[in-house]
Amino acid sequence: MKAIVDCNNFYCSCERLFLPHLEKKPVVVLSNNDGCIISRSDEAKKLGVAMAGPYFQAKPLIEKHNVATFSSNYNLYGDLSWRVMETLRIMLGKENVEVYSVDECFLNLDGFPGNDMYETGLKIRETVECWTGIRVSVGIAPTKVLCKAANHLAKKNKEATQCVVVLDTSEKITDALKKTPVDDVWGVGRKYAVKLKYGWNVHTAFELSKLSPEFGHKFLGGVVGVRLIKELRGEPVLDMENELVNKKMIATTRMFGNPVGNIADIKEAVATYTSRAAEKLRRQYSAAKVVSVFVVTKEQDHLLNFNRHGTISSFTTLPAATSFTNELIKPAVELVDQLYDEGQLYKKAGVMLSGIVPDSSIQANLFAPETTNCGRKLMEMIDNINFSQRDDILKFAASGTTRDWKMRQELRSPRYTTRWEELFEVH
DNA sequence: TCTGGGGTCCTAGGACCC
């Protein structure tokens, strides 16, 4: 059997942890640039605050009900996420935990002591809450897709289920699938949901599970659709995955706080994003061969769909893969020259690193040129200092110092657990 | 008039996830 452990309203729970008076009160957390709502407490959901909706639209409702509002604080969430995952690794052993996202992970329960799966689920939930203060829901089933469905039901009926749902017999599975709308199935997104409901009159997960794998192949994305239907039927196709696999693409992209027209500002932003992406690259001991840059123009025509349009991108393939910030910034900034159009206003830019391979400069070796070894040491020093002091105490000059383009983040809470100056104090 | 049959690699784009 497998399980999925999913933190309840994760970002909101993190904020509440240090402000206990917000318990039982409506809370929301905003995306970067304070643009959208990306996490809501149960109370906020009840008030009708929409998920992923623009903040400015929800603002009247938020102010009317005095909803506590926070800009996202990824330092805090990242640290608490690590604590939750580490708790599970201690309980089950590293090899049985697959971190799937910042707030959820799959567990392999085979070999975990105890016969009663529900008791096991409760124990996991209670231990995580006790050790970290974060509440989680647990879904237990034979396949990953069914675990997700179980988890969904646990969250929907927190009181009755104690946040734990087990699907270990075909009767329970059938019953659960009948209660699950097809839109809520893991792997069915907006497009497929519309197709299924209005094209084929399929409304529940149960009905979907009765379709043939051939149907899945034809209409739900080829092999992806086949897997989906098999997993719903209780036939495991998706295995636990090895987490040590490195990222194949690394991106750093941001909206600007305000639209920018000046090429120098855009270059600064792109240089800064490149530094960030290069840090991520070095953290996984990789190097990249391809640097892509994109910019997004501010829409003049408001009738146009706000995403997708106005994106202009280009890439450079380097002669050799590198992980050195300076070697990545140079082509990135040159790409800006290519993409920039005088007189345009831009609202967003991004850098993507791909063509990722293991970093051959890691082992400073005798045969590499002297400069390569020095470069690697320099990068290590910069990363260490920036990590232990504060972000960006050391940076490349191309990143600039003014940051007119910097994102808005007006409501961020302190980084209680990762910065000495902001440590939570008890008096 | 009639123009094969396979294979590989790469890229762009679509769908999905959180």
Next chain:
DNA sequence: TCTGGGGTCCTAGGACCC
């Protein structure tokens, strides 16, 4: 006036090869 920031996998189609 104001709409995030990451990722993954898969497929189709083009270029190229013999």
